[in-house]
Amino acid sequence: MRFAKSLVLLLILAGAALGWWRGWIAVPPQWNPWAPLDVKAAPNLLTRYKLMRLRNDPQLCDQALSSAGLRVARQADSPNATCPLSNALRVQGGDVALSSSFIASCPLAVAFALFEHHALQPAAQAVYGQAVTRVDHLGSFACRNVYGRENARRSQHATADALDIAGFRLADGRAINVLKDWPKANQDAQFLRQVRDGACEAFSVVLSPDYNAAHHNHFHLDVGAWKVCR
Numbered sequence: 117m118r119f120a121k122s123l124v125l126l127l128i129l130a131g132a133a134l135g136w137w138r139g140w141i142a143v144p145p146q147w148n149p150w151a152p153l154d155v156k157a158a159p160n161l162l163t164r165y166k167l168m169r170l171r172n173d174p175q176l177c178d179q180a181l182s183s184a185g186l187r188v189a190r191q192a193d194s195p196n197a198t199c200p201l202s203n204a205l206r207v208q209g210g211d212v213a214l215s216s217s218f219i220a221s222c223p224l225a226v227a228f229a230l231f232e233h234h235a236l237q238p239a240a241q242a243v244y245g246q247a248v249t250r251v252d253h254l255g256s257f258a259c260r261n262v263y264g265r266e267n268a269r270r271s272q273h274a275t276a277d278a279l280d281i282a283g284f285r286l287a288d289g290r291a292i293n294v295l296k297d298w299p300k301a302n303q304d305a306q307f308l309r310q311v312r313d314g315a316c317e318a319f320s321v322v323l324s325p326d327y328n329a330a331h332h333n334h335f336h337l338d339v340g341a342w343k344v345c346r
Contacts, residue, residue: 152179155229159317163230167339170222174203177222184229186210191219199259199274212236213250219257221276223339227318228279231337235314240286243307250285252293254334263330272321278338284311295333298325311335316345 145151146160153166170177181188191204205225208217212232220228232251240248257276261268272278283293297304308324312335315322320343323336327346 152176153226155180155183155185155226155233158234159230163318164320167223167227170226172203177203180226184210184226186225186229188225201257201276204276212248215250215252218253218255218279219276220279221339224256224277224279227339230318231315235318236311239307239310239314243303243310244286246287248284249287251281252283252285254280254282272338272340277340278336280334280336282334294325294335322346
């Protein structure tokens with residue numbers, strides 16, 4: 117009986133896949149793995165796959181960026197550098213200002229836009245009833261190993277796949293800081309935890325002060341191969 121049920125389910129899934137491939141079944145773009153990533157659409161199970169497709173496809177990257185609301189400038193490829201970069205961008209800001217521009221792979225830039233639209237601003241509206249107007253960060257690209265250790269593997273920062281965020285500024289001018297506000301038991305700490313949890317929908321790895329002492333003053337956000345949310 118169990119085998120028969122499994123066979124029926126397999127046949128249903130195979131039929132659905134065939135129907136989608138032949139165009140007999142319409143699939144919404146957000147659930148179509150080959151459709152461009154739309155930043156305005158909420159992240160789902162296909163988002164991570166769609167982000168990875170942007171890495172080596174500048175045209176697909178441009179399609180995703182068209183809905184991202186970011187100002188970016190393309191960087192020259194550096195294939196012969198110690199930490200080579202290709203299809204990299206300098207993110208200059210957008211709907212939210214930055215403490216400074218930062219270098220990002222296309223997946224990181226688009227993940228940042230997803231984070232802003234679907235995690236950061238909703239958390240600010242829920243907790244404070246106002247928007248975040250600036251993100252303060254500690255940098256992205258750095259040609260180094262994890263924790264700067266000589267014998268460690270390369271950091272996600274070495275491929276411009278990671279960004280460290282230290283705090284936020286609200287529309288009324290108030291500053292929220294990970295170092296200062298994370299340990300508290302107040303509205304600001306609640307906001308930071310909502311931001312951390314929401315970031316996990318856009319990024320592969322999100323590390324906060326709860327992870328270890330090395331992250332006591334920032335959120336580490338990256339689009340690497342691992343999946344961690346702490």
